[in-house]
Amino acid sequence: MLAMTPSKRFILLAVAAQTIVATAQLRAQVVVPTDSAIRAILQGRVDTKRTVGIVAATLDHGRQAIYTAGSSGAPGVALDGNTVYEIGSITKVFTASLLAEMVARGEVRLDDPVATYLPNSVRVPSRNGKRITLLDLATQTSGLPRLPTNLTPADNNNPYADYTVQQLYSFLSGYELTRDIGAKYEYSNLGVGLLGHALALRAGKSYEDLVTERILRPLGMNDTRIVLSPSMKSRLTPGHSVSGGVVANWDLPTLAGAGALRSTANDLLRFLSANLDSTSAPLGRVLATTHFARRDVDGVRMRIGLNWHILTALGRPIVWHNGGTGGYRTFTGFDEANKRGVVVLSNQVVSPDDIGFHLLDQHAPLAPPPSTKVRTEVTRRTRASRGLRRRVPARSDLRHYHHTRRGISVRTGHRPAKVSDIRRGSGSILLQGSRRPDHVRKGSVRQSDASDPSPGRNGCPWSEEVMRVSG
Numbered sequence: 001m002l003a004m005t006p007s008k009r010f011i012l013l014a015v016a017a018q019t020i021v022a023t024a025q026l027r028a029q030v031v032v033p034t035d036s037a038i039r040a041i042l043q044g045r046v047d048t049k050r051t052v053g054i055v056a057a058t059l060d061h062g063r064q065a066i067y068t069a070g071s072s073g074a075p076g077v078a079l080d081g082n083t084v085y086e087i088g089s090i091t092k093v094f095t096a097s098l099l100a101e102m103v104a105r106g107e108v109r110l111d112d113p114v115a116t117y118l119p120n121s122v123r124v125p126s127r128n129g130k131r132i133t134l135l136d137l138a139t140q141t142s143g144l145p146r147l148p149t150n151l152t153p154a155d156n157n158n159p160y161a162d163y164t165v166q167q168l169y170s171f172l173s174g175y176e177l178t179r180d181i182g183a184k185y186e187y188s189n190l191g192v193g194l195l196g197h198a199l200a201l202r203a204g205k206s207y208e209d210l211v212t213e214r215i216l217r218p219l220g221m222n223d224t225r226i227v228l229s230p231s232m233k234s235r236l237t238p239g240h241s242v243s244g245g246v247v248a249n250w251d252l253p254t255l256a257g258a259g260a261l262r263s264t265a266n267d268l269l270r271f272l273s274a275n276l277d278s279t280s281a282p283l284g285r286v287l288a289t290t291h292f293a294r295r296d297v298d299g300v301r302m303r304i305g306l307n308w309h310i311l312t313a314l315g316r317p318i319v320w321h322n323g324g325t326g327g328y329r330t331f332t333g334f335d336e337a338n339k340r341g342v343v344v345l346s347n348q349v350v351s352p353d354d355i356g357f358h359l360l361d362q363h364a365p366l367a368p369p370p371s372t373k374v375r376t377e378v379t380r381r382t383r384a385s386r387g388l389r390r391r392v393p394a395r396s397d398l399r400h401y402h403h404t405r406r407g408i409s410v411r412t413g414h415r416p417a418k419v420s421d422i423r424r425g426s427g428s429i430l431l432q433g434s435r436r437p438d439h440v441r442k443g444s445v446r447q448s449d450a451s452d453p454s455p456g457r458n459g460c461p462w463s464e465e466v467m468r469v470s471g
Contacts, residue, residue, distance in 0.1 A: 030338050031362040032058075035065065041355060041366065042069035048369045050350040052240045053079045057265035058359060059272050059334075059341040066265060072237035073246065073347060081266040084223065084236040085345040086249060087330045088259045088323025089189070090268075094211055094224075095196045095257035096138050096290045096307035097283070101214050104286050108202060110135040117198040123173040130181045137195040138306045139295040141184065143177040144191045157248040157326065165254050168194070185297045185304065189258040192307065196257015207256040218282045219270050224263040226256060236262070239327015240348040247327035247349075259323060265343050272334050272341035275319075291319050291336065314361050322353050331356035 033041065038056060045051045046069045053070035066081040077083065102108045108117075113131040115124040124132055127143065136142040148171040153159040172194075200207040208226040216224050223232055238246045252260040274280050278288035293303035293310050303310045311318045320333030329351050334341035342359045344352040357364035 030335065030340070030360075032060070032340065033359060033362055035067070038067050038359065039069070041358070042067055044369075045346075045350075045352070045355070046070040049244070050370065051346045051348045051352070052244060053083075053237055053348075054344065054346045054352065055079060055081065055083060055085075055265045056345075056355065056359065057081060057269050057343040059269050059276070059339075061339045062273075064269055073240060074236075074238055077235060077237055079237070081269075082223065082235055082264050083345075084228070084232045084262050084264055085330060085347060086239060086323075086325045086328045087261050087263045087268070087345070088325045088328060090263075090321050090323040090330055090332055091257065091259045091261040092192045092307040093290065093321050093332075094215055094261060094271075095192055095199070096305075097215050097287055098199055098211050098257075099134060099138055099195065100286045100289045100306060101283065102199060102202070103289075108134060108199070110138075114194060114198050117202045118172075119169070121173075122169045125172065125175050125177045127177040127180055132181055134195060134198070135294070135306075136181055137188075137191045139185075139304050140187050140191065140297075140307075141182045141295050142188060142191045143179055143181045143183070143186070144175070144188045144194070146186070146188050146190065148175075148190050158250055160250060160252040160255060163252075163254050165197070168197070168254055182295075185295060189255060193252070193255025193258035197254065199257070207260075211261075215283065219274055221263070221267040221270055224261055224267045224271075226260045226262065228262060232262065235264075237347045239325065241327065242349055244348070249327075250325045259325065265345055268332055268343040268345075269341070272332065272343065276334055276336060276339055276341055291317075293317075314357075314363060318357065318360055320356065322351070322356070324349065324351070329353075333357070333360060335360050 038058075042054050042056060045054055051070055052073045054068065056067045058065045058067075068079045070079065072079045072083060099108070099110075103110060111133050113124070113133055114137060115122065115131060118124065125143075126132065132142045132144070137144075148163075148168065150167050150171050151159070151163055154162050171190075196207045196211075200210050203210045205213070212225065215221075223235075225232065228236060236249075239249065241247050250259075252258065274283050275287045275291070278284045290306040290308055291310070292305050294306070295304050296302075297304050297309065301311065301313050303312075305319070308319045308321060311320060316335065316337055318333055318335055320331070322332075323330040327347065327349060329346045329349055331344040331351075331353050332342065333356055340360060342356050344356045344359070346352045354364070354367040358366050
């Protein structure tokens with residue numbers, strides 16, 4: 001009896017199929033950098049002057065590791081897991097956690113109109129019979145602009161410090177929505193700041209007291225606060241401009257829920273640990289409700305839960321948020337399926353988002369070092385009837401805080417963004433790029449996003465969706 005002999009073509013097809021399957025399986029596997037590779041990445045950021053001092057922390061199936069490079073920039077302040085940073089918009093996921101906790105207690109509901117918790121004298125804008133709810137605020141779909149137009153800081157170095165509750169109420173009462181509530185994602189620091197304010201009013205406490213009582217203290221996060229304790233103050237690293245100069249810290253008394261917290265890598269690992277284990281006491285089950293995708297951000301590759309953004313570009317959900325203030329850039333994210341979490345804290349205004357994603361999966365490439373050449377384009381245009389609308393998709397950064405009716409738009413090549421030395425005029429102090437053009441001396445400087453990681457710039461060139469959110 002003759003044995004069947006496979007044809008040569010059949011053998012080649014089988015080998016090819018096996019190769020394709022093996023390649024797909026390899027890509028599906030989560031590959032993370034080694035300890036030595038992480039240290040080299042961080043040191044590279046210091047060497048290329050993209051940070052003064054950076055701390056990265058990883059959590060892998062409960063195993064914690066801290067990596068550092070550079071310096072704190074302050075005499076006597078060590079750079080380690082207990083170094084204090086401003087975390088900017090990462091505060092927003094704590095506001096979301098607070099919302100989820102209050103929902104679990106039955107104190108509020110997601111579909112409650114925010115006006116329910118504000119004074120009767122405040123007229124919160126509505127549209128087509130629909131009112132802005134707590135869920136709309138927590139998913140960035142309220143229709144409220146990124147920032148209120150009456151934010152006109154006396155001190156550009158601390159732009160939110162003198163914005164009052166009365167100014168907030170005045171803006172809300174006079175604002176008309178330009179689109180339907182829930183129709184479109186638009187990142188709004190105003191919206192999440194309002195959410196934190198409303199929750200605090202509901203509880204009859206300040207935002208800091210409430211988030212400390214309900215979230216921070218139960219998780220043992222004793223180094224995460226708005227007002228620094230003496231111990232935290234002694235461990236605070238100053239923030240730096242892109243040129244390395246020390247810049248002022250920020251205060252956000254009215255919009256605290258949008259970005260007022262300061263924290264450490266060790267504390268944020270505690271937060272990630274609770275988020276990665278829905279069975280953990282006391283808040284695991286509550287925190288898990290914040291990760292559930294509720295609205296679209298940009299197609300199917302980016303969605304949003306309760307302030308957490310959910311990216312699927314790597315083939316599985318990556319839950320993340322980043323932050324930025326005048327002298328800091330921060331990132332935190334986790335891969336729930338693989339029980340891995342990451343924190344990256346930098347004391348300079350260059351985004352470390354690409355590092356954060358890379359530490360979650362090595363397939364996410366790192367941003368290249370900055371070019372030595374900088375292209376600068378300055379355009380002027382009248383924006384009289386445009387309000388706060390922008391041509392470039394915006395991320396969450398807290399740093400673009402004022403528009404005038406007539407402005408300057410400054411766009412540069414792919415050098416990382418910086419805090420500009422511009423202090424004149426009534427415009428914002430930030431522009432995208434590595435240096436200030438000598439001929440730009442006054443007026444409003446418009447920034448598409450100081451930490452915009454769009455392709456060819458700093459951040460995450462592998463995912464265009466990432467540029468549309470957070471900061």
